[in-house]
Amino acid sequence: MINLAQKDISHTFGKFVVTAMGVGMLLGIVLIMIGVYRGLIVDATILVHDVSADIWVVQEDTLGPFAEASRIHEDLKNTLKTTQGIDKAEAMTFQNIQLYTNNKPLRVTAVGYDPFGEINPINAEHLIEGRTLKQSHYEVVVSSETGLKLNEKINLGRNQYTVVGITKKTVASSGDPLIYLSLKDAQEVQFSFSNATIRNDKARGNAQQSDLHLVNAIVCSVKKGYNIALVANDISQWKHLSTFTQDEQEEILIKNVVEKSSKQIGLFTVILVIVSTIIIGLIIYTMTLEKIKEISIMKLIGIPDSIIIKMIVQETVLLGFFAFVFGNIFSYFTYDKFPKRVILEVPDALMLFGVILVASVIASFVGVGKVVHADPTVAIGG
Amino acid sequence: MSTQQSIKIENLVKEFGKGDSLLRVIDGASFTVNKGELIALIAPSGAGKTTLLMMIGCVINPTSGTIWLGDEKVYEDKWITHNSRKIRREKIGFIFQAHYLIPFLNVIENVTLVPQTNGVSEKQAKADAMKLLEYLDIADKAYSKPSALSGGQNQRVAIARALANNPQIILADEPTAALDSARALSVIQMLKKIATEQNVAIIMVTHDERMVQRCDKIMKIENKKIVFETVDVPS
Ligand SMILES: Nc1ncnc2c1ncn2[C@@H]1O[C@H](COP(=O)(O)OP(=O)(O)OP(=O)(O)O)[C@@H](O)[C@H]1O
Numbered sequence: 001m002i003n004l005a006q007k008d009i010s011h012t013f014g015k016f017v018v019t020a021m022g023v024g025m026l027l028g029i030v031l032i033m034i035g036v037y038r039g040l041i042v043d044a045t046i047l048v049h050d051v052s053a054d055i056w057v058v059q060e061d062t063l064g065p066f067a068e069a070s071r072i073h074e075d076l077k078n079t080l081k082t083t084q085g086i087d088k089a090e091a092m093t094f095q096n097i098q099l100y101t102n103n104k105p106l107r108v109t110a111v112g113y114d115p116f117g118e119i120n121p122i123n124a125e126h127l128i129e130g131r132t133l134k135q136s137h138y139e140v141v142v143s144s145e146t147g148l149k150l151n152e153k154i155n156l157g158r159n160q161y162t163v164v165g166i167t168k169k170t171v172a173s174s175g176d177p178l179i180y181l182s183l184k185d186a187q188e189v190q191f192s193f194s195n196a197t198i199r200n201d202k203a204r205g206n207a208q209q210s211d212l213h214l215v216n217a218i219v220c221s222v223k224k225g226y227n228i229a230l231v232a233n234d235i236s237q238w239k240h241l242s243t244f245t246q247d248e249q250e251e252i253l254i255k256n257v258v259e260k261s262s263k264q265i266g267l268f269t270v271i272l273v274i275v276s277t278i279i280i281g282l283i284i285y286t287m288t289l290e291k292i293k294e295i296s297i298m299k300l301i302g303i304p305d306s307i308i309i310k311m312i313v314q315e316t317v318l319l320g321f322f323a324f325v326f327g328n329i330f331s332y333f334t335y336d337k338f339p340k341r342v343i344l345e346v347p348d349a350l351m352l353f354g355v356i357l358v359a360s361v362i363a364s365f366v367g368v369g370k371v372v373h374a375d376p377t378v379a380i381g382g
Numbered sequence: 383m384s385t386q387q388s389i390k391i392e393n394l395v396k397e398f399g400k401g402d403s404l405l406r407v408i409d410g411a412s413f414t415v416n417k418g419e420l421i422a423l424i425a426p427s428g429a430g431k432t433t434l435l436m437m438i439g440c441v442i443n444p445t446s447g448t449i450w451l452g453d454e455k456v457y458e459d460k461w462i463t464h465n466s467r468k469i470r471r472e473k474i475g476f477i478f479q480a481h482y483l484i485p486f487l488n489v490i491e492n493v494t495l496v497p498q499t500n501g502v503s504e505k506q507a508k509a510d511a512m513k514l515l516e517y518l519d520i521a522d523k524a525y526s527k528p529s530a531l532s533g534g535q536n537q538r539v540a541i542a543r544a545l546a547n548n549p550q551i552i553l554a555d556e557p558t559a560a561l562d563s564a565r566a567l568s569v570i571q572m573l574k575k576i577a578t579e580q581n582v583a584i585i586m587v588t589h590d591e592r593m594v595q596r597c598d599k600i601m602k603i604e605n606k607k608i609v610f611e612t613v614d615v616p617s
């Protein structure tokens with residue numbers, strides 16, 4: 001039997017391809033939207049992943065240090081080190097600061113860690129240039145997203161720092177690029193009051209000492225053979241601190257930071273899929289209208305509806321299929337041009353493929369309706 | 383009922399519109415066309431020739447009456463057949479004033495579409511179609527699209543399409559209007575040959591006196607009824 005859909009499409013192939021490319025771009029945007037969502041999740045947890053601690057110890061009754069502010073004493077690290085089950089413990093700070101690069105403000109998240117400590121938040125896999133910190137002062141490792149180059153000098157607070165290393169794709173859950181400082185520098189930036197503040201506070205009779213021994217969290221690793229949850233539970237019960245395992249910390253980040261954007265992006269994706277379905281439906285409708293005379297003739301010479309409907313449905317599904325292929329090509333060549341991380345995953349594409357197949361079949365109904373109601377005498381017209 | 387009867391019409395009425403705009407085009411037509419007969423249908427424009435052919439072809443609904451195709455009663459004040467399209471593709475060949483070929487199919491696909499729908503194998507359908515196309519002197523265009531053919535060439539393809547399903551009845555609405563007189567004559571000779579050799583009943587609308595002379599009978603629509611005349615063969 002002659003495949004009518006294939007014949008019709010090859011008859012107007014150029015038009016078909018251009019149409020499929022147009023719809024394909026729309027589907028490409030859908031894929032990128034999903035990719036942005038996947039990227040958000042990865043970005044949100046990349047820091048926690050890189051630190052790769054078993055337990056995060058933070059200020060009592062807080063969801064710190066990312067979802068809520070948390071301040072604890074640096075010394076606690078020594079107490080924790082002697083706690084049963086704990087292998088390593090290191091103090092860290094996390095804070096948002098504003099950098100000025102080429103006189104342009106740039107928001108970054110600064111991670112303070114002890115360059116001589118046992119837990120390093122810089123993942124060697126992400127370090128693409130230079131080295132990690134080797135001195136306790138005035139060195140900084142930055143994420144390539146900051147645009148800073150190796151050996152470049154930047155001002156932070158009252159001091160000047162040298163870029164000694166560059167990491168790639170390291171961002172905070174907010175999407176801001178990360179920079180890494182020594183713990184002492186970070187504490188100074190975070191906790192030391194400026195001269196003006198000290199003067200003002202004195203004037204108000206409320207003089208405070210800068211406490212340079214605070215940190216935002218202490219990250220610990222657990223010895224082999226110990227149950228992480230039990231160790232964490234012990235710490236929170238006896239030391240009046242809040243603890244989170246790596247999984248819990250990730251969960252907090254994903255929940256607090258990503259949930260809203262995921263709803264937003266999910267809604268966007270759903271709307272785009274509906275729009276694509278409507279557009280495919282409209283295209284098939286006009287394609288059917290253009291062929292209405294031929295459809296009338298076929299009905300007139302006795303071709304059953306089933307064969308004509310098969311043609312319409314096959315054309316729609318083919319359009320959906322080619323649009324999907326173009327969508328993948330389009331997203332593949334554009335995804336790394338987006339400022340935020342976009343992650344294209346095969347299961348997402350397959351899911352979209354299924355959705356598009358169903359959508360195309362639904363979209364073909366309007367064309368099929370036209371076929372069923374086409375009057376065979378239109379062809380002869382008197 | 384005679385086994386020779388191919389089309390039998392009784393008291394056929396066709397009205398268009400309703401109320402004030404009601405138009406009765408055919409008013410109680412009764413006639414029989416036998417197998418193997420080539421009938422010329424002659425009537426002025428607007429008399430209802432196309433309407434009559436389309437009712438016989440089960441395409442448009444009569445208002446009342448009875449239609450027999452072969453020994454099957456297909457209409458009696460309502461359709462008795464529940465698959466008029468099957469009747470069309472198995473029993474009837476249509477030729478229209480314009481060729482009405484499917485533009486996205488090439489010539490041989492246009493000709494083999496109906497036979498293949500009827501279950502004839504692609505190979506067989508193509509072989510049969512090539513014979514018809516050769517007979518109609520258009521075989522060299524078998525793999526061209528209709529848009530690449532002239533009006534007359536397309537009309538010959540349309541004739542091949544109408545013959546491809548070995549119909550028992552051919553309904554032809556001015557089939558030779560788009561052809562030059564030499565080709566028109568050869569088409570009429572072919573229709574005549576098909577009528578006699580394959581026992582096919584053919585009703586052909588024509589205005590051309592030379593075509594009429596080749597036919598067995600003349601059918602006219604007069605006073606919205608059907609009358610027959612014999613053919614005057616010039617000496
Ligand atoms: N669908 C329709 N609705 C209303 N009136 C119609 C319709 N089809 C045909 N008619 C009317 O029926 C009459 C017969 O039309 P028909 O097309 O059968 O004429 P014809 O003999 O084939 O004419 P021609 O030689 O010009 O082709 C005309 O008056 C026409 O206006």
Ligand SMILES: [Mg+2]
Pocket residue numbers: 382431432433555
């Ligand atoms: Mg007519």
